[in-house]
Amino acid sequence: MRNNNNKIIFILLLVLAVGNIIAEVEERIKLCVEIECDGHCPVKASCDDNDLCTDDACGGDGQCVHTPISCDDSDQCTTDSCSPTQGCVHSPMSCDDGNQCTSDSCSSDGCVHTPISCDDGNACTSNGCDQSTGCVYTPADCNDGNQCTMDSCDNSTGCVSSPISCDDGNACTDDSCNPMTGCVSSPISCDDGNACTDDSCDQSTGCAATPISCDDGNACTNKGCDSTSGCVYTPISCDDGNQCTMDSCDNSTGCVSSPISCDDGNECTHDVCDIKYGCVHHPISCDDGDACTDDSCDQSTGCVATPISCDDDNACTSNSCDQSTGCVYTGISCSDNNACTNDYCNNSTGCVYSPVVCSSSTNKCLSNECDVNKGCVGNTINCDDGNACTTDSCNPSTGCVFTPIVCNDNNICTTDSCDRVKGCLNINIPGCGVVTKPRPTVCPTRPACPCTETCCGVHCCPNIDIDIDIDFDCL
Numbered sequence: 001m002r003n004n005n006n007k008i009i010f011i012l013l014l015v016l017a018v019g020n021i022i023a024e025v026e027e028r029i030k031l032c033v034e035i036e037c038d039g040h041c042p043v044k045a046s047c048d049d050n051d052l053c054t055d056d057a058c059g060g061d062g063q064c065v066h067t068p069i070s071c072d073d074s075d076q077c078t079t080d081s082c083s084p085t086q087g088c089v090h091s092p093m094s095c096d097d098g099n100q101c102t103s104d105s106c107s108s109d110g111c112v113h114t115p116i117s118c119d120d121g122n123a124c125t126s127n128g129c130d131q132s133t134g135c136v137y138t139p140a141d142c143n144d145g146n147q148c149t150m151d152s153c154d155n156s157t158g159c160v161s162s163p164i165s166c167d168d169g170n171a172c173t174d175d176s177c178n179p180m181t182g183c184v185s186s187p188i189s190c191d192d193g194n195a196c197t198d199d200s201c202d203q204s205t206g207c208a209a210t211p212i213s214c215d216d217g218n219a220c221t222n223k224g225c226d227s228t229s230g231c232v233y234t235p236i237s238c239d240d241g242n243q244c245t246m247d248s249c250d251n252s253t254g255c256v257s258s259p260i261s262c263d264d265g266n267e268c269t270h271d272v273c274d275i276k277y278g279c280v281h282h283p284i285s286c287d288d289g290d291a292c293t294d295d296s297c298d299q300s301t302g303c304v305a306t307p308i309s310c311d312d313d314n315a316c317t318s319n320s321c322d323q324s325t326g327c328v329y330t331g332i333s334c335s336d337n338n339a340c341t342n343d344y345c346n347n348s349t350g351c352v353y354s355p356v357v358c359s360s361s362t363n364k365c366l367s368n369e370c371d372v373n374k375g376c377v378g379n380t381i382n383c384d385d386g387n388a389c390t391t392d393s394c395n396p397s398t399g400c401v402f403t404p405i406v407c408n409d410n411n412i413c414t415t416d417s418c419d420r421v422k423g424c425l426n427i428n429i430p431g432c433g434v435v436t437k438p439r440p441t442v443c444p445t446r447p448a449c450p451c452t453e454t455c456c457g458v459h460c461c462p463n464i465d466i467d468i469d470i471d472f473d474c475l
Contacts, residue, residue: 013075014090053082077106100134124153147182171206195230220249243278268297292321313417315350340370342400346389348420356399357381364399389418 047056047064054066071080071088078090095104095111102113118127118135125137142151142159149161166175166183173185190199190207197209214223214231221233238247238255245257262271262279269281286295286303293305310319310327317329334343334351341353356370365381383392383400390402407416407424413432417425 014073014078051084052087053084076108076110099131101129101131122155123158124155146179148177148179170203172201172203194227196225196227218251219254220251242275244273244275266299267302268299290323291326292323313415314347316345316347338372339375340372342402344402346387346418346420347404348389348418349387352385352387352402354383354385354400354402355381357383357394363396365394365396387420388423389420 047058047066049056049064049066051066053069053071055069057065057067059065069082069088071082071090073080073088073090075090077093077095079093081089081091083089093106093111095106095113097104097111097113099113101116101118103116105112105114116129116135118129118137120127120135120137122137124140124142126140128136128138130136140153140159142153142161144151144159144161146161148164148166150164152160152162154160164177164183166177166185168175168183168185170185172188172190174188176184176186178184188201188207190201190209192199192207192209194209196212196214198212200208200210202208212225212231214225214233216223216231216233218233220236220238222236224232224234226232236249236255238249238257240247240255240257242257244260244262246260248256248258250256260273260279262273262281264271264279264281266281268284268286270284272280272282274280284297284303286297286305288295288303288305290305292308292310294308296304296306298304308321308327310321310329312319312327312329314329316332316334318332320328320330322328332345332351334345334353336343336351336353338353340356342356344352344354346352356375357365365383381394381400383394383402385392385400385402387402389407390404393401393403395401405418405424407418407426409416409424409426411426413429414426415429417427419425
C-alpha cells in the first residue's frame with residue numbers, strides 16, 4: 001500500500017514539473033518573438049530550431065542561442081531525458097535489480113531493494129528465495145531418522161513425530177520397535193517351566209498352558225505329574241490283604257485277585273487256605289480203627305491200610321489178628337500120637353517129630369525097636385536132631401532130650417529167634433530205642449503192661465491179662 005502511495009505522489013510531481021516546463025518554454029518563445037534584432041536574428045521565432053530540448057534565444061550578438069534545457073525534475077525516481085520532438089521526458093526509473101528476491105521501489109533516496117518475505121504461513125515448508133525464480137517453498141523434511149515414529153507435518157505447528165504402533169494383532173509375538181529397523185515382532189516364549197502342561201499360543205488370546213494327559217493306557221499304574229520331570233507312572237498295589245489270592249495286574253483291566261491253589265500235591269495233607277496266613281496243610285488221619293492194619297499215608301495215593309504181619313517168626317504158634325486187639329498168637333499142638341516119636345515144636349521150623357531111639361526097655365537111651373503105641377524097645381538111640389536150635393541129650397529115663405536153646409540176648413531192641421541151621425538170630429528191631437525214658441526197676445502194676453512182651457527189664461507183670469497194645473508209658 002505504501003508503494004502505491006509513493007507512485008501516486010511521484011506521478012503528481014511529474015505532472016506538475018512538466019506543466020512548469022511547458023509554461024517556461026512558452027514564455028521564452030513569447031520573449032523571443034518580441035525581440036527585435038538588427039538584421040542578424042531571425043524574425044520573431046526564427047531562432048526556433050524545432051528542438052524542444054533547447055532553449056532558443058537570440059543572443060546579444062544577434063546570433064540564435066540554443067541552450068540545452070535541463071530536464072532534471074529533481075526526482076530520483078525518474079530518468080530525465082529530452083526528446084527533440086517531445087521535450088523533456090521523465091521516464092520512471094527502473095529499480096529492477098534482476099533479483100526476484102527483492103521488492104524494487106524508488107524513494108527520495110533512489111532505488112530501494114527490499115528483500116521480499118517468502119513466508120507462506122505454512123510450518124510444513126522450508127521458505128527460501130532463488131534470485132532467478134523468487135520464493136522457493138521446499139516441503140519440510142520431518143524424517144527424524146527414527147523408524148519407530150510416524151513423521152508428518154501440521155501446517156500450523158510443523159513436524160510431528162508420533163510413535164508408531166507395532167501391535168501386529170498377534171498375541172503370540174512380543175512387539176517392540178528398533179529405531180534403526182522399525183517394528184520387531186519376536187515370538188514370545190509360552191514355556192511356563194511346568195513339565196505338566198502343554199504350552200502353546202493362540203494368536204487371539206496368547207499363551208495357553210493346557211494340562212497334559214499322563215494316561216498311559218495302563219490300568220496297572222497310578223498316573224501323576226511332576227512339574228519338573230513330567231509324567232510319573234507308579235505301579236499300583238494290587239495287594240488285597242488276602243493270603244489266599246494271587247494278586248496281579250492286567251494292563252487292560254487292572255487288579256486281578258485269583259484264588260491260589262493250596263494243593264501241595266501231597267495226598268497226606270488236608271489243604272486249606274487261611275486269609276491271614278495263606279496255605280495251611282493239615283496232616284490227615286489215616287486211622288481206620290482196625291488194629292489189624294498198619295495205617296500210613298502215601299503222598300501220591302493217600303491213606304494206605306496195609307494188613308499187619310502177625311508172623312512172630314515162631315513156627316510154634318498159630319498167628320491170627322483180632323480187629324479190636326490186634327495179633328493173637330496161639331500155641332500149636334505137635335502131638336502125632338506116635339510113641340516112637342518125640343514130639344516138640346521148633347520155633348523156626350514148627351513141629352518136630354524125632355524118632356525115639358530105643359536102647360532098652362529101661363534105658364530110653366538105648367535104640368530099640370519102637371512100637372507106635374508102646375514106644376522104644378531097642379538099642380542106644382541117636383539123639384542128634386540136626387537142629388542147631390536145640391541142645392540134644394539123652395535121659396535114660398526119658399530118652400532123647402531136645403532142649404531149645406535160649407536165644408534171648410536180653411536186648412529189647414532185637415528180635416530173638418533161632419534158625420535150625422544157623423542157630424540163634426538176634427535181629428535189630430527198626431526204630432527201637434527211640435524211647436529214652438528210664439525203665440523202672442519195679443514192675444508196674446498198670447494193667448496196660450503186656451505180659452507177653454519184655455517189660456520193666458527182665459521182670460514180667462504177673463496176674464495181668466494179656467494186652468497186645470503196648471503202652472510205652474509202662475517202660
